[in-house]
Amino acid sequence: MKKLIVVTGASSGIGMETAKMFSKNGHPVLLISRRLEIMEGLNLKNSICKSVDVTNREEMEKAIKESESKYGKVDCLVNCAGIMLLGHPEKQDYTEWDNMIDVNIKGILTGTSIVLKDMVERNEGTVINISSIAGRKTFDNHAVYCGTKFAVHAISENIRKEVASSNVRVITIAPGVVETSLLSHTTDENIKHDYNQWKETIESGLEARQVVNCIDFAYNQPQDVCIREIVIAKTKQED
Numbered sequence: 356m357k358k359l360i361v362v363t364g365a366s367s368g369i370g371m372e373t374a375k376m377f378s379k380n381g382h383p384v385l386l387i388s389r390r391l392e393i394m395e396g397l398n399l400k401n402s403i404c405k406s407v408d409v410t411n412r413e414e415m416e417k418a419i420k421e422s423e424s425k426y427g428k429v430d431c432l433v434n435c436a437g438i439m440l441l442g443h444p445e446k447q448d449y450t451e452w453d454n455m456i457d458v459n460i461k462g463i464l465t466g467t468s469i470v471l472k473d474m475v476e477r478n479e480g481t482v483i484n485i486s487s488i489a490g491r492k493t494f495d496n497h498a499v500y501c502g503t504k505f506a507v508h509a510i511s512e513n514i515r516k517e518v519a520s521s522n523v524r525v526i527t528i529a530p531g532v533v534e535t536s537l538l539s540h541t542t543d544e545n546i547k548h549d550y551n552q553w554k555e556t557i558e559s560g561l562e563a564r565q566v567v568n569c570i571d572f573a574y575n576q577p578q579d580v581c582i583r584e585i586v587i588a589k590t591k592q593e594d
């Protein structure tokens with residue numbers, strides 16, 4: 356059997372497609388998100404599904420250790436769980452900022468802190484962080500979301516350098532707009548409306564599987580080749 360993969364945010368969008376891809380390629384997969392039924396409904400071969408909030412380090416550790424006792428050490432952690440709550444900075448509820456910082460930043464750190472030491476000791480392993488094009492440039496109403504994704508880029512690049520000599524890879528994937536439920540959690544209806552109108556100018560976002568092709572490509576390079584970063588967007592997405 357191939358090596359164990361952990362995917363957070365596996366109940367929807369890019370994370371779900373990532374879990375399906377790795378399972379189809381013969382890997383045992385630990386699927387993590389809060390909505391257990393959706394993950395279990397995928398019926399992926401050699402999978403374990405856990406309802407865990409990625410901000411809860413203890414629960415993350417329990418889920419990862421349980422999967423490792425069945426399938427061996429984690430070879431790849433894909434940190435995909437994320438939320439995008441767009442808003443005007445002077446109007447946005449503080450809890451929305453707080454939640455984005457917790458899920459998008461701390462949520463990539465919990466799993467990383469659990470798997471990294473072992474990877475360094477084994478001189479192999481890969482952490483793939485799903486950032487965003489909003490981690491490289493700013494957009495209207497994206498202040499804190501962009502802040503969290505700039506943080507994902509910075510944290511990934513910093514850790515990448517620090518574990519490089521141990522042959523461990525840290526990879527950042529930064530997509531433009533993708534057709535998922537990400538926008539649906541934004542509470543400001545005007546912002547959602549404007550976003551959807553703008554999206555028509557690029558004739559819809561990427562399909563999740565197009566991002567997953569990048570994950571597949573980056574992971575399947577030899578361990579001594581690190582695709583440090585991929586930025587992918589619809590050709591018509593100018594920004």
Ligand code: NDP
Binds near residue numbers: 364365410485487535
């Ligand atoms: P979706 O909304 O479709 O999926 C988000 C996933 O994150 C869900 O599985 C959700 O599961 C999970 N999640 C959210 N909060 C938590 C939490 N506290 N604990 C555990 N899981 C959580 O969005 P996408 O697939 O689009 O988003 C995936 C990643 O891609 C995100 O990091 C996003 O920022 C990034 N991205 C997306 C783009 C897009 O346009 N769609 C563009 C660029 C980057 P559940 O609710 O069941 O917990």
